Every structure is written in C-alpha cells, then in structure tokens.
Amino acid sequence: MALETATPTHLLILGGTAEAAALARRLDGVPGLQVTSSLAGRTTGGRDLPGSLRVGGFGGVDGLAAYLATAEIDLLVDATHPFAAEITRNAAAACAAAGVARLRLQRPAWQPMTGDRWEYVDAPATAAPALGRHGANVFLATGRSDLAAFSHLGDKHFLVRLVESPQAPLELAHATLVTGRGPFREAEDRALLQKHAIDVVVTKNSGGDGAYAKLAAARALGLPVVMIDRPPEPEGETVASVNDARDWVLARIGR
Ligand SMILES: NC(=O)c1ccc[n+]([C@@H]2O[C@H](COP(=O)([O-])OP(=O)(O)OC[C@H]3O[C@@H](n4cnc5c(N)ncnc54)[C@H](OP(=O)(O)O)[C@@H]3O)[C@@H](O)[C@H]2O)c1
Missing domain, CATH: 3.40.50.720 (NAD(P)-binding Rossmann-like Domain)
Known part of the structure; x- marks a missing residue:
C-alpha cells in the first residue's frame, strides 16, 4: 500500500551490518524518501552513509516508540545483526505500539556442507x-x-x-x-x-x-x-536480501 503524504516518507534503518549500509546506499536519492540510519555505536566504523545518521541506544521500547513519533518515522527496516536480539524485540514492540510498518531484513544462516x-x-x-x-x-x-x-x-x-x-x-x-x-x-x-x-x-x-x-x-x-544458533525472532514480515528490502520500501512509497 502506498503512503499518500505530501512530505517525504521517512524510513528508519536499524543498522550495524553490511546489509543495512547497502540498503541505505541503494535508496539514496529516491524521490519522496528520507532515510535515517541508526547505529548502536559499539564500534567507530560504518558511519559513511548517505542520508541522516543517529548513533546510540534509544532507551528501550518506550524510548524507541518516542523516537518514532518525534522523528515522524513512517517505515522501519530492522537490518540489525541476527544476534542483536534485544533491539529486534524492541523494534517489533515499538513499531506495533506506534503503528509503524516494520520489515526485518535478515541474511540467511550458514548451512553445513560435506566435510564440515x-x-x-x-x-x-x-x-x-x-x-x-x-x-x-x-x-x-x-x-x-x-x-x-x-x-x-x-x-x-x-x-x-x-x-x-x-x-x-x-x-x-x-x-x-x-x-x-x-x-x-x-x-x-x-x-x-x-x-x-x-x-x-x-x-x-x-x-x-x-x-x-x-x-x-x-x-x-x-x-x-x-x-x-540464532536467537528466536519476533513474528513479522522478513526478507533475506537487500534487494527485497528495497522493493518493500519502494512499494510503500508507490514506486
Ligand atoms: N550481536 C552481534 O553479534 C553483532 C554483530 C555485528 C554487528 N552487530 C550490530 O551491533 C549493534 C549492537 O548489537 P547488539 O547485539 O549489542 O544489540 P542488542 O543486544 O540487540 O541491543 C542492545 C541495545 O543496544 C542498542 N542498539 C542496538 N542496535 C542499535 C541500533 N542499530 N541503533 C540504536 N541502538 C541500538 C539498543 O539500546 P536501547 O535499548 O537503549 O535502545 C539495544 O537495546 C547492532 O546494531 C547490530 O546490528 C551486532
């Protein structure tokens, strides 16, 4: 469903992964879309991203829900690491509370092969x-x-x-x-x-x-x-590739 707003649609990418950075780059310059990336700030890397950047925790579910409202976030892609279970749980709860559409972008797990x-x-x-x-x-x-x-x-x-x-x-x-x-x-x-x-x-x-x-x-x-093994994930729409995440965002802004 396309969002019909005169102001740009504001996407928050929860990052700290190569996929999150790639998604921010792939969406750079899309008309009608404003992108903010969020990093926990555990390392000094990964900050050369297009769009806006914010660094540091939100303060739990309530803090994230408040941020979603204050920053007028319309869409959220949780592209955090498969083992970043707390922020993923918090994002699911905060998006549900704030009525923000959420997509989980999670790379596939490694599978064993002969000799492993x-x-x-x-x-x-x-x-x-x-x-x-x-x-x-x-x-x-x-x-x-x-x-x-x-x-x-x-x-x-x-x-x-x-x-x-x-x-x-x-x-x-x-x-x-x-x-x-x-x-x-x-x-x-x-x-x-x-x-x-x-x-x-x-x-x-x-x-x-x-x-x-x-x-x-x-x-x-x-x-x-x-x-x-990976920790369990909250229920919700999940994709495994940056391309699919990009398509999800573009579909929501009618492109
Ligand atoms: N876990 C790993 O093995 C791993 C590996 C590579 C990269 N990373 C990346 O490193 C970051 C931290 O991972 P973690 O396992 O420590 O996470 P976590 O245990 O799930 O999260 C702990 C807290 O860190 C803050 N946080 C985490 N990711 C954030 C983000 N992208 N933006 C703003 N705040 C964030 C949140 O604080 P508040 O509650 O205050 O909001 C969250 O509750 C994540 O961005 C993740 O993608 C993690």
Whole structure:
C-alpha cells in the first residue's frame, strides 16, 4: 500500500551490518524518501552513509516508540545483526505500539556442507561446556559481548578476533587478541588457525560472506566448529536480501 503524504516518507534503518549500509546506499536519492540510519555505536566504523545518521541506544521500547513519533518515522527496516536480539524485540514492540510498518531484513544462516564438523549449541553459555570435549586452543570468533561466557575456562587458550581493540582488558585468563574487519579470506584464516595450532572454532551463525572464511578454513583443516544458533525472532514480515528490502520500501512509497 502506498503512503499518500505530501512530505517525504521517512524510513528508519536499524543498522550495524553490511546489509543495512547497502540498503541505505541503494535508496539514496529516491524521490519522496528520507532515510535515517541508526547505529548502536559499539564500534567507530560504518558511519559513511548517505542520508541522516543517529548513533546510540534509544532507551528501550518506550524510548524507541518516542523516537518514532518525534522523528515522524513512517517505515522501519530492522537490518540489525541476527544476534542483536534485544533491539529486534524492541523494534517489533515499538513499531506495533506506534503503528509503524516494520520489515526485518535478515541474511540467511550458514548451512553445513560435506566435510564440515559442526556441533550446534543454542547460546554462548552452552558453547562453553561443549569445549570440554575439544583441545586447549580455541578460536573464539563470537564478538566482544559474548566473551564473558568463556571467562571461567582457565584451561583453554583463546585466540580472539575482534573488529577493534577493546577499551578494557579481555575477561579471559589466557587469550591472544587479533583485530580485523571482514571480509576475510579463506587462505588467511587457514594460516591463522594453523599459526595458533587451533583445535576448535567457536562462532555464532551470523551468515553472510564476510565472516565465512573461518568456516571454509576449519573444513579444509578438518577442525570441529561449535556453532551457536540464532536467537528466536519476533513474528513479522522478513526478507533475506537487500534487494527485497528495497522493493518493500519502494512499494510503500508507490514506486
Ligand atoms: N550481536 C552481534 O553479534 C553483532 C554483530 C555485528 C554487528 N552487530 C550490530 O551491533 C549493534 C549492537 O548489537 P547488539 O547485539 O549489542 O544489540 P542488542 O543486544 O540487540 O541491543 C542492545 C541495545 O543496544 C542498542 N542498539 C542496538 N542496535 C542499535 C541500533 N542499530 N541503533 C540504536 N541502538 C541500538 C539498543 O539500546 P536501547 O535499548 O537503549 O535502545 C539495544 O537495546 C547492532 O546494531 C547490530 O546490528 C551486532
């Protein structure tokens, strides 16, 4: 249904992913559309976006609902990371309360292929006990906010890869930190796993191309992977590609 308004339709993109940035770029310059991207501000990257940008939390469901009203948001695309469960829950509730149309853009999950040795767990907290069955050297590619779930494992040595160096020391007894922003290459990740004599890889099932290299590298080296499944999603319309999200927005402004 097209929105019949004289003023531009205001779209809020909840971002922090490559897909969110790509959507903002794909919608740049569309007549009758104003785009604001929102970032949590966890890292310093990803701010070179067309349209308007706001950074930082909204203050829960009520804060987001208030923002939707104040900024006169007509449409919201939640393109946050598959594991950013809190903002996704909040967006669903705030949009329902404010009567704002919401679309979830979520990249497909990774699927195992021949040669993969994946063991599924449902949360970082259950990944930690699963490591008891594996060797001491662990490549921990879960992201900064999930490291605490492994802090009690004093008999493991963790190789931790983060986008940026953290301000505070890692809460792990034995860890080596490497920093890097994807996309990563399989040959480089294979070399990294070999250099650190990694026995097992721990990752969230983020999907996408940028961070897949470690899985191809693990497969090539015959290494097991502890794969953390995605959290449940609120009900609502969902698409898997930037193109489909763009079409959803364009349909709502009658283009
Ligand atoms: N989780 C991951 O593995 C991961 C990986 C790559 C990128 N990211 C990106 O990093 C950001 C934070 O992820 P998270 O897992 O910490 O999220 P989260 O746990 O779902 O959200 C925690 C709080 O951070 C704020 N927030 C999150 N995303 C926001 C956004 N796009 N704009 C404004 N505020 C936001 C909200 O604060 P208020 O309640 O105050 O509104 C939210 O309640 C997200 O934008 C996500 O797309 C996450």
